[in-house]
Each structure stands twice: as C-alpha cells, then as structure tokens.
Amino acid sequence: MNNQEPKWILKWLKKFCAEDLIEGIEGDLFELFELESTRYSVSRARRRYTWRALGFFRVAFINKRKSITHQLFTMIGNYLKISVRSALKNKTSSFVNLLGLTLGLAACGFLAQYIYQEWSYDRHFENHDRIYRLTLDMEFGDDMTKLAISPSGFGKVVTEKSGQVEGYAMLRRYSNIQFKKDNDLIKTSRIYQTEAGLQDILNYEWLSGNAQTALQRPYSIVLTKSLSEKVLSTSTNPIGQILTRDNNDQYTVTGVIADPPITSHIHPEAFISLEDPSVVNQMDAWRWVTYVKVIDQFDQVKFTRTLADISTEIFGVTGGSGRGRIFIQQEKLTDIHFITDRKFEMEANDGNRIYLQGFSILIILILSMSIINYVNLTIAQTYQRLKEVSVRRTFGAQRPQIIAQFFFESALMIGLSAIFSLVIIISSQTLFQNYAGIELSIFQIIEWKTVLLITLLLVTVLGLSSIYPALRLSGIKAFQKELKIKSNKFSSALLLFQMALSCLVLIGTTIVYQQYEFMTSQNLGFDQTQVITTKMDDNANKNYWVIHDKLMQLPEVESVSSAEHTPGEMAPINNFEYTTKDGVKKMVCPHIWVDQHYLETLQLNLVAGQNFEDYRGYNGKRIGVIINETFARESGWTPEEAIGQTLKSGTTWEDKIIGVVKDFHLVSLHHVIEPMVIRHIVGGRHLMVKTKSQHYQQLMRSIDQIWQETAGTEQAQFAFLDKQFQQQYDKDQKQAELFAGFSFLIIFISLAGLFGLTTYTVQRRLKEMSIRKIHGASASQILTLMIKEFGYLSLLAAFLAIPAAYYVFTRWLENFAYTIELQPVYLMLPALLLITLIVFTAAIRSYKVVHVNPANVLRDE
Numbered sequence: 001m002n003n004q005e006p007k008w009i010l011k012w013l014k015k016f017c018a019e020d021l022i023e024g025i026e027g028d029l030f031e032l033f034e035l036e037s038t039r040y041s042v043s044r045a046r047r048r049y050t051w052r053a054l055g056f057f058r059v060a061f062i063n064k065r066k067s068i069t070h071q072l073f074t075m076i077g078n079y080l081k082i083s084v085r086s087a088l089k090n091k092t093s094s095f096v097n098l099l100g101l102t103l104g105l106a107a108c109g110f111l112a113q114y115i116y117q118e119w120s121y122d123r124h125f126e127n128h129d130r131i132y133r134l135t136l137d138m139e140f141g142d143d144m145t146k147l148a149i150s151p152s153g154f155g156k157v158v159t160e161k162s163g164q165v166e167g168y169a170m171l172r173r174y175s176n177i178q179f180k181k182d183n184d185l186i187k188t189s190r191i192y193q194t195e196a197g198l199q200d201i202l203n204y205e206w207l208s209g210n211a212q213t214a215l216q217r218p219y220s221i222v223l224t225k226s227l228s229e230k231v232l233s234t235s236t237n238p239i240g241q242i243l244t245r246d247n248n249d250q251y252t253v254t255g256v257i258a259d260p261p262i263t264s265h266i267h268p269e270a271f272i273s274l275e276d277p278s279v280v281n282q283m284d285a286w287r288w289v290t291y292v293k294v295i296d297q298f299d300q301v302k303f304t305r306t307l308a309d310i311s312t313e314i315f316g317v318t319g320g321s322g323r324g325r326i327f328i329q330q331e332k333l334t335d336i337h338f339i340t341d342r343k344f345e346m347e348a349n350d351g352n353r354i355y356l357q358g359f360s361i362l363i364i365l366i367l368s369m370s371i372i373n374y375v376n377l378t379i380a381q382t383y384q385r386l387k388e389v390s391v392r393r394t395f396g397a398q399r400p401q402i403i404a405q406f407f408f409e410s411a412l413m414i415g416l417s418a419i420f421s422l423v424i425i426i427s428s429q430t431l432f433q434n435y436a437g438i439e440l441s442i443f444q445i446i447e448w449k450t451v452l453l454i455t456l457l458l459v460t461v462l463g464l465s466s467i468y469p470a471l472r473l474s475g476i477k478a479f480q481k482e483l484k485i486k487s488n489k490f491s492s493a494l495l496l497f498q499m500a501l502s503c504l505v506l507i508g509t510t511i512v513y514q515q516y517e518f519m520t521s522q523n524l525g526f527d528q529t530q531v532i533t534t535k536m537d538d539n540a541n542k543n544y545w546v547i548h549d550k551l552m553q554l555p556e557v558e559s560v561s562s563a564e565h566t567p568g569e570m571a572p573i574n575n576f577e578y579t580t581k582d583g584v585k586k587m588v589c590p591h592i593w594v595d596q597h598y599l600e601t602l603q604l605n606l607v608a609g610q611n612f613e614d615y616r617g618y619n620g621k622r623i624g625v626i627i628n629e630t631f632a633r634e635s636g637w638t639p640e641e642a643i644g645q646t647l648k649s650g651t652t653w654e655d656k657i658i659g660v661v662k663d664f665h666l667v668s669l670h671h672v673i674e675p676m677v678i679r680h681i682v683g684g685r686h687l688m689v690k691t692k693s694q695h696y697q698q699l700m701r702s703i704d705q706i707w708q709e710t711a712g713t714e715q716a717q718f719a720f721l722d723k724q725f726q727q728q729y730d731k732d733q734k735q736a737e738l739f740a741g742f743s744f745l746i747i748f749i750s751l752a753g754l755f756g757l758t759t760y761t762v763q764r765r766l767k768e769m770s771i772r773k774i775h776g777a778s779a780s781q782i783l784t785l786m787i788k789e790f791g792y793l794s795l796l797a798a799f800l801a802i803p804a805a806y807y808v809f810t811r812w813l814e815n816f817a818y819t820i821e822l823q824p825v826y827l828m829l830p831a832l833l834l835i836t837l838i839v840f841t842a843a844i845r846s847y848k849v850v851h852v853n854p855a856n857v858l859r860d861e
Helices: 007-014 019-039 042-055 068-089 091-119 154-162 225-231 277-281 300-315 333-338 353-380 382-394 399-427 429-436 448-474 486-521 538-542 544-552 598-602 629-634 696-711 721-764 766-774 779-813 824-850 854-858
Strands: 131-140 143-147 165-174 178-181 184-187 191-194 206-209 220-224 242-245 250-257 270-272 289-294 323-332 531-535 557-563 573-580 583-594 606-609 625-628 646-649 653-661 677-680 686-691
Touching (some): 007 042, 019 042, 068 399, 091 353, 091 399, 091 721, 131 154, 154 165, 154 277, 154 289, 220 225, 225 250, 300 323, 323 333, 353 399, 353 721, 382 448, 399 429, 399 448, 486 721, 531 696, 544 696, 557 583, 557 598, 583 629, 598 686, 625 629, 686 696, 721 779, 779 824
Parallel strands (some): 583 677
Antiparallel strands (some): 131 323, 165 289, 178 242, 220 270, 531 686, 573 583, 573 646, 606 653, 646 653
16 A cells, blocks of 8 residues: 655645745645644545645645746736826827827828729739730831820730740620610620730639630630620520621630629730631731730840840831831730820720839828827826836836837837727728729738738837837836936927928929919810710611701701710820821821711811812712821921821822811810821711700600610610719719828828927926916917927927928929929928918917916915
8 A cells, every 4th residue: 555645736836836935835734744644544635635736726825936937827817007197197188199190000001001002903814914915116207105005916026926925815896786686686896805814814714615715716705794794685605606796797605704803904805717817827917916924934135125126026227217127115914004105005094103113102201290299299298207217217127128018008009009000900991992993902911911911010010119208218227206308309300391291292392282273274276065966786887977967957956077086085096197298107106086067066276278068978088187286397397388288108108287276174284285197087986066055854755766766776875064074073083082082181290290299398398487477477488488489499390391392392293294393482482382281270378387386386386
C-alpha cells in the first residue's frame, strides 16, 4: 500500500500558486498528512490531503508573474478605465477628435472606392498585363492625327512578323443594328464584329455555348445576357435560335455571355462573326481595332523596333497627298480608359488621371488633417493631464508604461473611428454609388490585400498621431507643474500647415468650380434650346420627308431637320484634299452629314456663301459642301476665298465648297474646335425638331402620332438636345462636387484643430489674461491678444498657399482646351474667407477669457 501523500495534487497546485506561497502550503499539508495517517487510515489521510489542497486554490494565489494573459487583460482593463475617464473628463475634445477621425476615415473610404473603380478598368480580363491595343499615329505635314483604328489584317501581320505576339483579336462596332421580335424592332447601339480568337484575348464570362467555336461560322451571334432577354421570344435554351435583322439577315445564336462590368472600356451588347473570313488578310479594310496578347518573355524595346519596321513595310515611308509616316503605337489594355485624344474610339473614354491623382492627394490631405487635428487636440489637454502624469510618475510609473497608455488611448480612439466610419460607409453605400456613378461597392473590393492595406493604414495613422503626444507627455517628471514653451511652437507649426493646406484646397475648389461653370455656360455657336431629338430607324428614314412635312404643319414646330450626328456626338473623321497656291494639301478632320434644314434648326450662322439647296432626291447628287471658319483659316483662305474651292476624298468623291459657317462646338469644351466639313444627306439617323412652344407633352403626343402613322414603328424615344449635350459634363460635375465636398471636410477638420489649439491657448494664458484684466485691460484688448497669434498664422498660411495654388492650378488648367483666366480674385477671395473663418473660430473660443473672474483664477497664487 502507498503510504505517501498524493503528489499529483501538489503538482497541480504549483501551476497556479505563487512561488513564495507554495513552500509553506506544501509543509502544512505534509505535517497534517503525517499526523492523520497515524491517527486514521492512510487512505483517509490521502483524501483529506487532496481536499485541503483543493481548498487552498484561490484567485488571489494565482501566479501573476507567470500568467501573461492575466497580466495583459489586467493592464488593458486599467488602460481602458483611464482612457474612458479621460474622455469623459474632456468631452468636447474627445468628441471633436472622434468626429474628425471618423469623418476623415469615411471620406477616405468613399474616395478609395472611386479611385479603385477608375484604376480597375479592364483588369477583370485574364492576363490584362499582357494585352495591348495597337493604334496608328498618322503624319500630315506638321500635324499628327491619332487613330484608334487600323486595317483588318493588321493583327495577323504583327503576330506573324514580330515573334513576341501569341494571339490577336479584331473588333468593329456597328451602332444601329435592329433585330425583329414579333412586330417590334429591338434597337442596339453596340454590336461588335469579331473573329473566333476573341476569347483567347478578351475572356468574357460565358453562360452558354462554346467559347472556342461560337464565332467560327458566318452569321453567328453571341448575345449578352441583357440583350438575350430582350430579343429572344422564349426562355428555353438560346443556342440555335435564329435572330432576324431589320434588313432580313439571319443570325444563329451560338452563345450567351454575362454583361461586361462597368469597368470595361467597351460594353458590347453582342458579338457577330465575320461574314467574310478573308478580311483578316486585307490591309485596305479599316475601321477595325486591333488587340494583341504578347508572350511572357516580352521585350518592349525590341517590340517597338519591330513595329517600326512593320509600319515601313506595310505603309511605306510616306504616302500620297501630303501624308507622311505612320507610327504604330502600343497601348496597355488598362490604359485605354484614360486615352481621350484618339479618333474613331469604339466607345468614348472618360477616364481622367488628373482627377484620379487629385483624389489620391485628397486622401493624403484628409488623413494628414485628421492626424494633425488629433495631435493638436491631445496637446490641448496637456495642462489638464499634467497632474495625472506627474502623480503616476511619483508612484513609480515608468516612461514606457505612460507611452503605452497614450498609445492605447489613441488606438482606442482610432478603432472606434474606424468602426463608426465603416458604419457610415455601409449605410451610405447606395446613396454614394448612385451619386458618384460607381458600380463597385465596398464589399466587392474587400479582399486580403485590401484588409492588409487598411490595417497598415490604421497602424500608420496610429503611429503618426500618437508618437509626439506620447513622447511629450511621458517626459513629464514627478512634481512637475509647467511645460516648456516648445509644445506651443510645435502645435503652431502643425496649425500653420493645416491652414496652408486648407487655403490651398479652398482656392482649388473655387477654381475647379469656376472652370466647370465656364465650360457649361459658354456660347456654343448654335442654339440648343427647345430642340427635341429622336433616332430614326430604317422605316422612319425612308419616310423622312413625309414625317418632315407633317411635322412642319404643327403650329408649335419652327423647323425640322435630320442628321447622322447631333451635337454632343463625336463625328467621324475623313481626309480631304484641296489645292492651294503652295500645291496640293491634305487635311484630316471631322465631317458630318446633315440635310438642308440643319443650319436653320440649330441657328448656325453663315459667314460666306449659301446653305444647301432644298434637294430631296436619293440619287447622290453633289450639291456642294459647307466648311467651318477653322477649316478655311487653316487652309489659308478667307471665308470668301473658300467659296468655289474643290475638296476631294478617296479616289472618286469631289465637290465644291458652297458656304462657310461660323465656328461652333459640336462636342464639349474639352475639345478644341477643329476644321470641319458639313456634307449633305437626305434623311439621317437623327430627327431634330425646333419648337416654338413650351407645352412639350402635347407636342410630343402629336409627333408620336405622326411618327406611328407614317413610319409604322414603335413609339419614338424623345430627348432634349440641351440636356443630351449637357451629359458630356455629368462626370465633370460629379467630380467637381466630390472634390468640393471633401475639400470642405478638410477645412472642417482644420477648424476643429484650431478649436483644440485655442482651448490649449486659453488654458495656458488664463492667468496672464487675468492679471491684465486686474491692471485695466479692456475686453477688446484681451480678445485681440488671444486671437492675434491665429491671425498672423492665417496670413502666413495664405502667403504660402496662394503661390502654390497658382502654380498647381495653372498646370491643371493646361489639361483643358478652353479655360478660365486665373484672376487674382480666385486666389485672394478664398484666402480672405478662410482667414475670416479662422479668426472667428478663435474668437468664439477665446471669448471665455473675457468673462472670467480674475479672483477665481488667481486666488491660489
């Protein structure tokens, strides 16, 4: 039988009890065990030994030195208590801190969504970093015409000759294909013709069909999901169904793909196969856009040299009629969204790297303001916490412990701000998406990389916002009653930086809005008001003159016109040859097709010559062309000299100039007025009706009745020309408003920092001002002394910000074709407004000193 005490219970007890207690406990237990083992049985003594050992287990006996978890939780609990007490004691400063950080982080979250969407264009395609678009720069004298298009056989030639391309794709857009569905015509505007290798380059998400074979046969069509729901009569398997065009061509549905995301530079409704497969070998069929996918071991320098050799081989060194060299350019797929200077883009690119850079800078500024604001408000509490830290140092607190305490307070504040900002972002997600025109939500961009980036950002904010206050306050000694003046200088330097940046963004907001107002309020050279427009299908086009004459009988209608392109649309370009005293010259410029009533409907002014004759035939009779003033000027003619000159294009077309029209803006003021040729057409794709009446509902019903009686098609879809033209500025307006909104947030945070520093100044100078009051200082004198420092700082900030703003926004305005003049009022007025706000904010907080009773302040002195 075992006569020894149970060792296991003693081992268990040693794991929890402190070392200085376990020896005594073990001795007492052993003595009692020896006594009871002789008085009672050994088994009973062992049971009593175990029971007594269990009875010694107390929370107080837990080994605190070895229980790291317990120590950690105890320390965090202590830090939390101190943080909460400090926050409740300084409610105003804590609230402003929390509000500033929350709004700052929320604003950065919204801006990050916008930047991420713009940055992510075309990155959903697999191997997007290896896909390039090949474009052409065509030289004409001193001018360089940049084209997005190339010959249809271009991709095959480059693939075969370069040795660095593993595949190519070619696309051509059709903008007015209609499909029959029962008795209706389904209109489309983005049908792309391509060859079978498209999926190897631009890999769309296929919902049905074989991606490799779907576009091999002529008259095959691959629909997007949204178009398939419009044109297919049944919801059964779409593969094999037949679609009939308005010209009775029939296409076999061979696949359905998911709708492309908004972050794509093209948004096809469907792809159709090549009707003639030999087009991939032709070099005289233009209007195609070429993409290539390069190999993994891609050498860009070598590829550039190869493209130059291919260009010389295909196009020669020079061409006819004044054409010089043609340069083949390579553009990354992810850069296309930001390229806005090429002709014949399949879809308009509205990306703007300037705004993207501006919003990125705004994120940095907002975070900087929030950090500086936090530091200033923490310093503002220094005098209130001086006794607290001094007492803690007196009772033995070490500097690392105090630093840890202040870092914990900052981490708690930033953590709460991050949570509140996330709540704001999530709750306002739909509103922000609709307003900013973005499709990607915060949930779609959250991945491990994003989480890591956000974590690093918050840690950076924590470090920058905490390091100075923690080091400064932890340096307080025991029994210390005053702080050195250096703290004030540092805070003033931070405040000066805030004021200067606030002044800069306020000036910037003023200039951005003035530029936007300038662009949207300029005289366009034509009258876009009270003009209703709608698209015409083939049936309406064939009956255009019947529709025209019936509409002109309505008393509310002033004039009716048709055109292939309305203002607000990018016009196609063409090359025109003409003869001058210096010989034959050639100009590449936009040209539009209109009827003889176009000038009257838009009230365009002729400066020389005459309008088109009233010709209604469809036999292609040449009745002359009209040019604009810029064409005449760049050709070296006066408007009168241009009349009668001959223009040629291609191998067969030529016609006389019969008129010169005053320059007008066909598209937004983002683009300069270019030379333009206006050619005659009988019935274009667009119908325009100039009205006399403001009663549009009744007029539209009358037009629609005439439309259906004559054209026999579905109800017309009307739009107002001025609103349609204004849509070109929608993104500019939203970007300007976003810039303004977040800029005002920066100013708010800056003023909150001023509020905190004013609080600090009031506390620091309270005794001084009390003594001045005793010696007869008036309220105005005391108030002046209190706000004088902030007035000087604001003047210095304006002095620093105005030259910087002039430099930055002069460079920014260079990105526009037409700009405002950067007048002194745009620089001085915002600065004056900010100075007023700063002085007013400081005066409100400083007014407390005026009414303080000196006896209450100095009674303990």
